[in-house]
Amino acid sequence: MEPSTEEVLALYSAGIIHAAQLHGSIPAEQIKILQNKGITVIHATNNPQSVKKSPANYIMFDSAKPGSGKRADWDKISHLQRPFIIAGGLTANNVAQAITKFQPDIVDVSSGVETDGKKDPQKIKSFIRSVRNAK
Numbered sequence: 001m002e003p004s005t006e007e008v009l010a011l012y013s014a015g016i017i018h019a020a021q022l023h024g025s026i027p028a029e030q031i032k033i034l035q036n037k038g039i040t041v042i043h044a045t046n047n048p049q050s051v052k053k054s055p056a057n058y059i060m061f062d063s064a065k066p067g068s069g070k071r072a073d074w075d076k077i078s079h080l081q082r083p084f085i086i087a088g089g090l091t092a093n094n095v096a097q098a099i100t101k102f103q104p105d106i107v108d109v110s111s112g113v114e115t116d117g118k119k120d121p122q123k124i125k126s127f128i129r130s131v132r133n134a135k
């Protein structure tokens with residue numbers, strides 16, 4: 001469940017967060033309210049229109065099922081001239097390809113560095129090695 005704008009603002013006012021990652025169809029007005037208060041907004045989406053038009057500070061292009069290990073549809077978008085995070089089904093085996101294609105500011109991984117549902121130190125090391133070697 002997405003938190004309300006008020007809940008995000010309350011966490012920010014309490015000094016608990018300085019950025020918020022919001023998923024799905026987020027109205028531009030909601031994003032601007034948060035930004036006007038000083039919050040950095042990451043808009044996670046698989047919608048190419050949102051990727052282009054969202055006023056968020058960062059766009060995170062993710063799969064249709066976030067956190068599922070399913071790869072985002074890389075054919076839906078191309079390299080973007082805006083702060084960009086690529087997510088969705090990344091692993092040590094494909095992250096370099098994603099970096100070459102999108103030149104993202106950030107890569108996001110979850111299940112691709114897990115074994116049996118738990119973070120796997122060896123997979124994390126291997127993922128970081130692939131990121132460092134990517135061009």
Ligand SMILES: O=C(O)c1ccccc1NCC(=O)[C@H](O)[C@H](O)COP(=O)(O)O
Nearest residue numbers: 066067068069070087088089109110111
């Ligand atoms: O991070 C959240 O709060 C969140 C809320 C609702 C849906 C997904 C959420 N996060 C998912 C991620 O940010 C994952 O890291 C991303 O989808 C990549 O997952 P994976 O494909 O397993 O690498």
